[in-house]
Amino acid sequence: MASLTAPEDRVRDVIDASPRFTEADILRLNNLFRGDEAADMIAAMFSGGLVGETAIVSSFGAESAVLLHLVTRVKPDVPVLFLDTGKHFPETLEYRDTLIARLGLNVINLTPDENELAKKDETGLRWSYDPDGCCEIRKVQPLEKALAQYDASITGRKGFQASTRQGLPRFEPDGKTGRIKINPLANWSREALDAYFEEHNLPRHPLESEGY
Numbered sequence: 001m002a003s004l005t006a007p008e009d010r011v012r013d014v015i016d017a018s019p020r021f022t023e024a025d026i027l028r029l030n031n032l033f034r035g036d037e038a039a040d041m042i043a044a045m046f047s048g049g050l051v052g053e054t055a056i057v058s059s060f061g062a063e064s065a066v067l068l069h070l071v072t073r074v075k076p077d078v079p080v081l082f083l084d085t086g087k088h089f090p091e092t093l094e095y096r097d098t099l100i101a102r103l104g105l106n107v108i109n110l111t112p113d114e115n116e117l118a119k120k121d122e123t124g125l126r127w128s129y130d131p132d133g134c135c136e137i138r139k140v141q142p143l144e145k146a147l148a149q150y151d152a153s154i155t156g157r158k159g160f161q162a163s164t165r166q167g168l169p170r171f172e173p174d175g176k177t178g179r180i181k182i183n184p185l186a187n188w189s190r191e192a193l194d195a196y197f198e199e200h201n202l203p204r205h206p207l208e209s210e211g212y
Helices: 023-032 038-047 064-074 090-103 114-120 131-147 190-200
Strands: 054-057 079-083 106-110 152-154 171-173 180-182
Touching: 023 171, 023 180, 038 064, 054 064, 054 131, 064 090, 064 190, 079 131, 106 131, 114 131
Parallel strands: 054 079, 054 152, 079 106, 152 180
Antiparallel strands: 171 180
């Protein structure tokens, strides 16, 4: 059973399925950082070792640079997990490489299992008739395998993106895995994101001007 202690104080095997964080842990984290700026929360979170082994999950989409910049200013070597599904626009891969060079990112490209692709998506067209099945092979399975070695993942999700995300907390359970999802930008507005891009002169996604 995990508690809010530094990762060096908590030794576990990566295949141990026992809970890392309890509901009480997550409630304490949300209360601890209530009202704090995202940058201050991230700095305290890492300096205090409050969330254990942590990775960013990034799609390198239109707003990804803000989260990546915020986190890597505090922890430059944090792993950045990118699902290289084989279905990305070339411009997204170009943007990934631009941000790697600009921010010095420690990107880990996650690819689908070749055997799974050969058995279940040999033609590469499964997305056209079974999008959920395609997602399972190319996204869900590789990400779940990668996250097994971490206690927490940082996402770029924001409350304004969908009605189902209204009131999105900064810390939430990651299913029943015992891991937690951290959403530093949960209460950010689109205007705040645009202002951050301008303040730090961050590059925009090449397809954003085309409505991406």
